[in-house]
Amino acid sequence: MTDLRNGKDKTLGEILRSQGISRRSFLKFCAATASMMSISPALIPKIAHALENARRPSVIWLSFQECTGCTESLTRAHTTTIESLIFDSISLDYHHTLQAASGHAAEAAREAAMRENDGKYLLVVDGSIPLGNPGYSTIAGISNYDMLMETAKGAAAIIAVGTCATYGGLPHANPNPTGAVSLNEVIKDKPVINVPGCPPIPVVITGVLAHYLTFGSIPDLDHLGRPRAFYGNSIHDRCYRRPYYDKGLFAETFDDEGAKKGWCLYKLGCKGPTTYNACATTKWNDGTSFPIEAGHPCLGCSEPDFWDGGGFYKALSMPTENISKTAVYTATGALAAGVALGTMNQNKKNKAHDSHSKTTVSDLEK
């Protein structure tokens, strides 16, 4: 316990050095982070200085209605990446999947971290919160909502990781049986940094952490609470297949000539044009590729309600409902109505014609 305390009192720079990370590596990390977050390179020395002298931050990670895919995404980098540097240097005081403790000991660790770092710890949440019935999802007998509100109170910053925590995600999908909501819908008094994606890109989390540790503030967010540095461009705008879209060259099926030639996947339902994320630039699996590069349209997983977007393989411009059916029914009904109205008009005309009486000279003399 004493050792752990000492560890927490160390600065990030000291921890990194004790792990054998040279300062040059650290400078390289700072330069790459600045570049990724679109921070002016003039600020790199400032970032380095601030991060080096930052105290090891305490992080409490709460998992609610989720699939642990977000944690997998963040912990499965195969190589020593720059993002793993930051992960290694935080003090992850509570995380269901990763912590050794269980049961009461685990909850005690969370309570201790909250007490010792009141107002200073970072709260990371993945998963949505069920409001339908508190019993739908509980941890140690505490409902997700209660645990979130209790832990959020003393948090310095709150990061919602993954689409479930940011917009409700799969649990929120129609018909939303648990009444799942996002963090934003229950936390009103603090800004929530949204890092959507199913799962999100690991480097975004590091970027947010680095930004927080450097500037003591949260990064510039867009209207959906996402860091602009990573969610500032649509997949479509950064897609290497974009020139094919512009030329009108599309894959019509998954195995036609166009698909083999790597043409645009718009017609196969790609949601790239309406999806804001960094996949096309940072890529996945240690920079190997991203879904479109692998030949599959973007599902739009970092946008709200992507499960209910009318089908993953339906082109974005297509209506989501069966309009042909509507059109046929409407046309049939309208034809009948038109004939009925036409007949009424004719009857009216005939009646007018029949009741028409000629004006005679005697009428005029009256």
Place this chain on the structure above:
Amino acid sequence: MINTNPDTAIFNIQNTDQLTFNVIPLLHEVKHALNNLIENNDTTVIDLRSIPLASGEEDNILNILGQGEVHAQLNTLGPSQIIESQYSGVWIITHYNPDKEIISRFIEITTMPDILFSQKQDIPDSLEALTTTVSENLPVKPSSTEKQS
């Protein structure tokens, strides 16, 4: 060689054939920065990723700057190349990840990039390590390539 292949340079985000015509303005910026280095001894760093460039244009800039006298390689979290261009005072710094993909690239206008200096923070550790080595009285073997007295 500097990796400018757009397929492997992952942060080289411009994949368009359309030229952005940013090459000349960027070189002018480098020129002004060099002047600033002479007059005020100010270092300037330009993040190449922050400027929209077609893939051919980045090659173009690197070709124009060319390679000068210094070519250093760092081995930290994947390789990094620090090259002084043929214009003294203009450095090109490219950081790669362990998979040799570019993670960032800067043009630095300075007498010596910070990252090349031995870092003060690392020196106490190296002193400690060397002290340990010496105090352990290791038998010193003459190496095959170098004679030691």
Place this chain on the structure above:
Amino acid sequence: MTEIEFLGWVRGTGFQLATVIFIAGVIIRLVEIVMLGRKANLAEPGGSEMRSGLRTIISRMIPDKSTFQRSSFTIVSGYIFHIGLFICIFLFAPHILVFKDITGLSWPSLPTPVVDAVTVVTIISLGSIMLHRYQNCVLKFLTNTEDILVWIVTLLPLVTGYIAFHRIGSSAPGLIALHILSVEILLVVFPFTKLMHTFTIFLSRWYNGAISGFRGVES
């Protein structure tokens, strides 16, 4: 309502509503017009109604010399924006997908930059037509609220489409949703305004030609 929910609505319920109003409105109006009928003409026909009618549908595409000289601006810009609208609506790949989804029919598209350029030309010609309308005192006198309404609902899909394509000022889902909404407004307004000329133009041209044909004179 988030912009994605908005997009979901215009692609779903909104599209349904607009389709119902558009199709019902157009069909009822056309059926009513056709069923109005005409009094039987008891005179001896001077020629074929049908042939003259069909010929007139085509021949009225080409303005006669004096008409052209009198209002060349209206005719030229009218042609430009009608052809432009046709290209924008029917030859842009994402739009073709809408028709494919509804009718099952598909046809080749034009490259996106071409459609983009045509959109700009069409917007400019629509703008200049309104300007012309207010500079010419006769046209100005004849202009009523419906003319302005029809002009706006025709222009809006072009402008919102252009903005959505270039993502000006906001993010894509909201802009695309606005574009689809503007088209739905056009569809809803369509049957109740002179936009009906899209269909009635052929009826009326045929009828004009048929009258002349019956009388045995050139139309």
